[in-house]
Amino acid sequence: MKKLFLSIISVFVLFSFTNAQQKGANISFEKEVHDFGKIKEDDGKVEYKFMFTNTGDAPLIINNVKASCGCTSPTWTEKPIMPGQKGFVSAVYDPRNRPGNFNKSIFVETNTTKGKDILRITGEVQAREKTIEDYYPKTLGDLRLETNHFAFIKVYSNQIKKDTLKIYNSSNSEMKVTFSNLPDYLKFDVVPSVLKPGAKGYILGTYDGSKVNDWGFVSSRVNVIINGESGNNDYITISGKIEEDFSKMTDKEIANAPKIVFEDESFYFGTTKSNDKIEHDFKFTNKGKSDLVIRKIRSTCGCTTVAPAKTVIKPGESSSFKAIFDPGSRTGVQTKTVYVISNDPKNPEIRLSIKGEILNENAQNKDANKNK
The missing domain is CATH 2.60.40.10 (Immunoglobulins)
Known part of the structure; x- marks a missing residue:
């Protein structure tokens, strides 16, 4: 008798716990995947409404709906859906310039315990005749x-x-x-x-x-x-x-070729003001066995370079060139690139960088005036 009583109590507790879990909003879609079949690119956008019911016992709210790509434009029932009432999530697909099969996802974020549901639209776009x-x-x-x-x-x-x-x-x-x-x-x-x-x-x-x-x-x-x-x-x-075409060089020629090695390939200037010019000397050495020829040095916007005193560097010799970055009106984190082209067959083009942050002086002055 005692065992029977305990069994009844256990079933009652489990039933109560299950009911407690089911409290709140719950979204039930009529279908979660829709296949448009074959659609013509010329026919324009297609739309499907995913209908759902709030099968919970509290108002259902759709917080957001996101599509997996910009070719799908979702809309949805934005007001709270009462228990037992219906709503929709609409998916519009634009087939323009997208011939072939498609399989797109729509992510529905709600106030349910699950929190997120995933819907899908599929189909095949038949390409229009090109003009x-x-x-x-x-x-x-x-x-x-x-x-x-x-x-x-x-x-x-x-x-x-x-x-x-x-x-x-x-x-x-x-x-x-x-x-x-x-x-x-x-x-x-x-x-x-x-x-x-x-x-x-x-x-x-x-x-x-x-x-x-x-x-x-x-x-x-x-x-x-x-x-x-x-x-x-x-x-x-x-x-x-x-x-330069190095493809015909022999192993012996490559072994005796010049080799350009920089002391540093990246310079971080930290934080500075917009009216401060940043200068840095990039130093390099020819660690190869024949003359190193600097073919060209070029830089990205806002950065200028001064050519090295010598463009032909003997084996074992070192040289350098100056890179100057003028921030002008630029603010925030900046990364500028300098390209060095030489006759080193293993590194014919080396990429150097100048990095740092430029302070916005106008913003600083406003903050300073506020604190006065």
């Missing part, structure tokens, strides 16, 4: 281009590199495209030489690295002349990174 405007988005008058930038990326100093840029004549007349302001290392040919109305063609660009009297990142701008006329904004930009 001439899609293939040739850039325009110079009636000339359409796939891009207005020739990016040759890496070009060795002993290399001739070629690339093409597709073009289209969107006018009703024949078009002859020529160029001006070409640097010596660039050559452009248009194929065909005369574009008929609605015709496609391409610009063949030839980049001669041996004619570039520079190292590292090099950019230029070439004027585009259409049927003898050119506007202020009718130009193509060209970029390339000029590097």
Whole structure:
């Protein structure tokens, strides 16, 4: 009898505890995953409302709803949902420029014990048929281009590199495209030489690295002349990174090559005022077995450098150059970069940095006046 009594008490306590746990708001969705199936990119945005019921015994509040990417825009019932009442979380998906399958999550934050629910939308976007405007988005008058930038990326100093840029004549007349302001290392040919109305063609660009009297990142701008006329904004930009070709060096040549070693590759200047210029000498030594040649030193915005007294450093010799950072109107944490290009085959480009914090003097003066 005693055992039966204890069993009844245990069941009662467990039932009471379970009921206590169920107190409060509770969200129950009709479905947590919706598949849109196949949708057309041209048809625009699609929407689905995830309906739910508050199956708890207290008002349900949705605190926030977040989507896993910007292509999904959620909205939801913002007022408290009483026990037994319904609400919704709406997911809107924009298929524009997003062909293919998608699987996106929506995170629902509530005042329930669980705190967060995850919904998902899936489907497949059928790509729209591309137009001439899609293939040739850039325009110079009636000339359409796939891009207005020739990016040759890496070009060795002993290399001739070629690339093409597709073009289209969107006018009703024949078009002859020529160029001006070409640097010596660039050559452009248009194929065909005369574009008929609605015709496609391409610009063949030839980049001669041996004619570039520079190292590292090099950019230029070439004027585009259409049927003898050119506007202020009718130009193509060209970029390339000029590097020395060490690929043909033998193991013996590499072993006897120069080697640049800096005492420090990063300088931290701490905290200073905006009207204080920061200066630092970057010291380096040639620890190799042949002459070290400093090809170029360049810096990022706000930082200037003074070339070393000698650009050819014998084995065992040391040298330095000064980097000067003028904060100007800049405030807050600053990081400036200095690039050193040399004939060291293992470290042809070394990245140095200048870091620190610039105080906002105006803010400091205001705080000082407040404390007076």
